[in-house]
Amino acid sequence: MRNDKVKMLVFHPVIAPYRIDFFNELYSQFGAEVCLFYRNLRSQKFDYEKIEKQFLFNPIYIEKKGSFVSWVKKIVHQLSVSKPNVVLVSELGVPTLITILYKFITFKRYKIVSMIDDSYDMVAGDKQFSWKHKYATKLLMPLLDEVINVEPMVTDFYNTKFNKGFFFPIITSDKIAKQCLEKVIPISNEYIKTYHLQGKKVLLFVGRLVKIKNVSFAIKAFMKANIPNSVFVIVGDGSERKNLESLAQHFENIIFTGRLEDDELYAWYNIAQCFTLPSLQEPFGAVTNEALQGGCKVLISKVAGSLCLVEEGKNGYLIDPKNMDDYIKKLISILDDADACDTIHKVRQNLMIYTFNDKFEGFYNKVQNLIK
Structure with missing residues (x-):
């Protein structure tokens, strides 16, 4: 049953195949409005028409076309018209910064949650992909309400350093x-x-x-x-x-x-x-x-x-x-x-140690607690 108490707005670059189930569940459970900035991954190209057909929602595309200023205005406009009480952002880039600034300038009370995919080796070993990411972490992390991490050791690291962090690995249904x-x-x-x-x-x-x-x-x-x-x-x-x-x-x-x-x-x-x-x-x-x-x-x-x-x-x-x-x-x-290859009649036993449903239930409860 959809939770009508949560009005969620999502800003995300693009949805890769392994993220479809997560975003579909955000829509199913919270009626999330999902805003995307690209129609395919920059590092590799998927058949995006096939991906879109699996969405349970109609994404709002705020593509990075035209001037930077016009793109920023579109993000601000979406924050204004959606009137969210939870905003889910990706990493610590420009959309996250805009979401934070808009909240403080307008005195809005929405909660900001970021999805940060860094491994423990990257955060603890100071091996982020760029210096921008490194310094954005120091500046913006204290201003977020919660962070979703894909690895439990990263969650422990952020909880110790910033008193926030929730473990949800990149897994599918x-x-x-x-x-x-x-x-x-x-x-x-x-x-x-x-x-x-x-x-x-x-x-x-x-x-x-x-x-x-x-x-x-x-x-x-x-x-x-x-x-x-x-x-x-x-x-x-x-x-x-x-x-x-x-x-x-x-x-x-x-x-x-x-x-x-x-x-x-x-x-x-x-x-x-x-x-x-x-x-x-x-x-x-x-x-x-x-x-x-x-x-x-x-x-x-x-x-x-x-x-x-x-x-x-x-x-x-x-x-x-x-x-x-x-x-x-x-x-x-x-x-x-292992048994050698033979004609396959049925799929093998799932070897995952976590289930998608269990992890999403934990996230659902976390969101509930945020807006209390």
Whole structure:
């Protein structure tokens, strides 16, 4: 049932596939007005028409076109006409600053909540992506009413330093994920035939092929491990692809599929026994959630925010993205215990340790308490 006491306004750059469930639930539970600044991610392009069709709401686009001043005026106008009592913003950029300034200039009483996706390695190790983000944290954090963090250690860090912080990882609806995985079983079986994966054990990577993702490390480790009847499937594209293909050119059991999304991507989660994210820096890594929902055990970098989804030895392991021997040991451990690929008839057990519904319920209660 929708909570009519909360009038929520959302300012967010764009909605990626792994955020759809969260924003749909904001609309379902609070009737949130969702304002977006772009129609696709700048770092990678999704089929945005397909994404929009999954929205339960009609987004308000305040696109960054024309002058900076006109864009700011549109944000201020939306704050004026929406009359929110809760404003949900993304990170600590210009829209967040405008939301704070408008509140104090007009003496409005709405609560401001920011979604900040930094990993613990970034905030505690002083490794933010830019100096602007670093100083914005110091200046604006005290002026926010609450902060949503994607990692529990970051939440503890912000609670200690700023007395605010709520843990909500980047995860999707388990029910919807299961439906997606069931729908693509025929595609999964087609992949098994096409790539001759019957009787094989599959290591999977999904993401941009750029240096910070450290895929060359995983390729070298896989080659050195030399696990019988194993295949490394690399899904993605990027500036490093040619170098990575050159590195793997003499190994027929390393497959580059190119960039995939939607059904063509989800089909791989039904197949792989192990998923890896060996990044050197990673704010979160939503693909970890997708892989675990598909029943893949994971090898996740200890500097990735999604390390909070890993229960050591049960649904995977954390790895040092520079320690190859340890990586190989853990990879062998996972694949040795796994069943080889066979024709798929049903989806595997979900290996997530958190559920979307439980986490959203906690957020719902947090919002309720904010407006009391």
